[in-house]
Amino acid sequence: MSQTLKAVRGTRDLLPPETALWNRIEATARDVFARYNFGEIRTPVFEETALFARGVGEETDIVSKEMYTWSDGERFDQDKLIRVWKDNYEQQLRHQSPNIVPNPYPGVELRVIREFNRAFPPDPFEFVAFRPTISAEAIAALSKAKDQEVARNGHPERFQLRLVVPTTAADNTWIPRENVTIEKFDGQYFSSSQSLTLRPENTAGVVRAYIENKLGETGQLQKLYYIGPQFRRERPQKGRYRQFSQIGAEVIGPPSAGSESPLRDAEILEMLATLLDELGITGWTLELNSVGSAADRVRYNEALRAALVPVVSQMCVDCQRRAVINPLRVLDCKVPADQPIIDTLPVIADSLDEASQAHFAAVTAALNAAGVPYTLNHRLVRGLDYYTRTTFEFTHGGLGAQNALLGGGRYDGLSEAIGGPKAPGIGFAIGEDRLVLTLLASLNQESAPPQVADAYIAPLGEGLNAAALVLARELRHQGLWIELGEGSFRLKKSFDAAEKTARRIVILGEDELQSGILTVKTFATGIQTKVPRAELAAFLAEPAKG
Numbered sequence: 097m098s099q100t101l102k103a104v105r106g107t108r109d110l111l112p113p114e115t116a117l118w119n120r121i122e123a124t125a126r127d128v129f130a131r132y133n134f135g136e137i138r139t140p141v142f143e144e145t146a147l148f149a150r151g152v153g154e155e156t157d158i159v160s161k162e163m164y165t166w167s168d169g170e171r172f173d174q175d176k177l178i179r180v181w182k183d184n185y186e187q188q189l190r191h192q193s194p195n196i197v198p199n200p201y202p203g204v205e206l207r208v209i210r211e212f213n214r215a216f217p218p219d220p221f222e223f224v225a226f227r228p229t230i231s232a233e234a235i236a237a238l239s240k241a242k243d244q245e246v247a248r249n250g251h252p253e254r255f256q257l258r259l260v261v262p263t264t265a266a267d268n269t270w271i272p273r274e275n276v277t278i279e280k281f282d283g284q285y286f287s288s289s290q291s292l293t294l295r296p297e298n299t300a301g302v303v304r305a306y307i308e309n310k311l312g313e314t315g316q317l318q319k320l321y322y323i324g325p326q327f328r329r330e331r332p333q334k335g336r337y338r339q340f341s342q343i344g345a346e347v348i349g350p351p352s353a354g355s356e357s358p359l360r361d362a363e364i365l366e367m368l369a370t371l372l373d374e375l376g377i378t379g380w381t382l383e384l385n386s387v388g389s390a391a392d393r394v395r396y397n398e399a400l401r402a403a404l405v406p407v408v409s410q411m412c413v414d415c416q417r418r419a420v421i422n423p424l425r426v427l428d429c430k431v432p433a434d435q436p437i438i439d440t441l442p443v444i445a446d447s448l449d450e451a452s453q454a455h456f457a458a459v460t461a462a463l464n465a466a467g468v469p470y471t472l473n474h475r476l477v478r479g480l481d482y483y484t485r486t487t488f489e490f491t492h493g494g495l496g497a498q499n500a501l502l503g504g505g506r507y508d509g510l511s512e513a514i515g516g517p518k519a520p521g522i523g524f525a526i527g528e529d530r531l532v533l534t535l536l537a538s539l540n541q542e543s544a545p546p547q548v549a550d551a552y553i554a555p556l557g558e559g560l561n562a563a564a565l566v567l568a569r570e571l572r573h574q575g576l577w578i579e580l581g582e583g584s585f586r587l588k589k590s591f592d593a594a595e596k597t598a599r600r601i602v603i604l605g606e607d608e609l610q611s612g613i614l615t616v617k618t619f620a621t622g623i624q625t626k627v628p629r630a631e632l633a634a635f636l637a638e639p640a641k642g
């Protein structure tokens with residue numbers, strides 16, 4: 097028996113009824129985003145690797161350890177090889193006029209006849225295949241083509257078989273050549289490869305799209321949200337997956353549109369508080385910090401670098417590297433032994449200039465006015481390099497080790513870092529998988545409650561199947577959730593199936609069809625009621641009736 101294939105480590109299937117919860121979360125998010133005047137953006141799930149390297153930062157864990165990156169290329173350009181070979185061949189045979197037929201047999205690209213006038217012995221034929229490597233498949237296709245041609249025309253001595261490959265093709269001596277001539281052709285027949293990466297996050301992609309689609313030229317603030325899968329090769333555990341879904345939003349635009357205003361930061365945070373409340377998530381904590389402007393960060397990095405010199409030799413190897421390349425990343429370190437050392441390092445608040453301090457003060461003042469509670473956390477520098485000024489995370493105690501429900505912040509220099517115009521922005525991404533876990537925990541459930549239909553229609557006999565479909569169609573058109581049974585079932589089996597999937601069962605027998613009076617049983621009460629067909633939809637829409 098062949099081995100059963102399973103979902104890849106760190107990925108999983110989402111099934112009903114849990115998917116209903118995902119849909120409810122997404123519907124609530126879309127509704128809230130619409131009220132704050134956000135529009136949806138959908139960017140590709142893969143991008144050029146350079147976008148993340150330059151946007152998120154080479155030294156971040158995400159880019160240096162967790163990306164799904166591959167070289168997408170090198171494509172063999174068969175058409176080019178055929179074109180160049182043909183030109184060459186025709187030049188060589190300038191005085192004869194080769195007759196070239198494309199694709200004469202499967203796997204063979206050309207049939208060539210060199211035509212001599214009234215030649216004897218008859219003109220030689222050639223079958224030619226073009227491949228990136230010397231392949232057994234091509235040699236077999238050529239031999240088969242010859243056999244078929246010989247069967248049609250005879251004269252086996254007239255055929256020549258040729259396999260044309262680029263000079264780079266390895267000499268696979270283990271492949272039997274039979275009577276095929278291998279011709280190695282000089283030239284560049286591969287298009288160059290490109291390094292691509294499955295998106296580990298969506299902010300860089302949104303900013304790339306903002307630049308590419310010239311959204312800044314509208315002069316307006318762009319308020320964009322997204323819902324979709326992200327990919328990181330992390331060690332899987334509860335709340336941490338290799339494919340996970342984010343619900344995120346970004347506000348970005350030219351400074352003249354007010355994109356730098358601290359009001360934007362406060363509005364985003366107030367929107368998140370509203371969204372979590374509307375989703376029914378209680379007990380979250382908003383942790384807030386400012387990592388300052390790019391200039392503040394340079395100062396802070398210098399202060400950190402200096403403070404690290406006497407202690408770094410006692411720290412983990414990652415921190416030793418970070419201390420040199422990007423000292424800020426030392427604050428991301430999770431190694432327990434390093435924590436007491438990190439606690440003694442300078443804090444970023446002391447490196448902020450006046451403008452950054454005033455910006456942060458305006459954000460907190462607006463949050464205070466709106467009654468959005470927060471706690472300050474000066475170690476919250478976030479694991480991505482693009483952040484400037486405001487950074488934040490919403491955490492939830494119910495999540496365990498992976499307690500960040502969402503994270504975000506301001507990224508005033510990201511657009512320039514990936515070659516765009518000045519376009520300050522702020523945004524966040526919620527881990528949707530973690531939202532679901534939090535909601536299930538608050539419902540005190542491992543999985544979402546099953547959904548039940550309004551009614552199960554049980555046709556009594558296969559002859560009534562079509563009539564049952566018509567009835568189901570009528571009721572569904574009126575907005576009811578209907579499960580359709582099968583006339584071959586015995587009544588007992590229909591009842592068993594109905595009780596598992598619906599609130600009520602509607603019996604459709606010959607009598608019911610003729611009289612137009614249907615028998616309906618409500619499972620919660622056990623009461624059986626006769627309902628005229630015209631009133632059935634209204635009756636079924638009332639869960640408490642009967």
Ligand code: HAM
Nearest residue numbers: 297299336337340500501502503504505523524525527
């Ligand atoms: P992030 O903090 O890397 O930020 O991710 C945001 C959220 O995605 C996390 O708080 C967490 O809930 C969820 N998440 C991250 N990794 C995983 C995983 N492996 N499994 C499950 N959930 C995960 C960003 O991605 C930024 N792009 C946020 C942002 C938007 N900043 C500005 N705009």
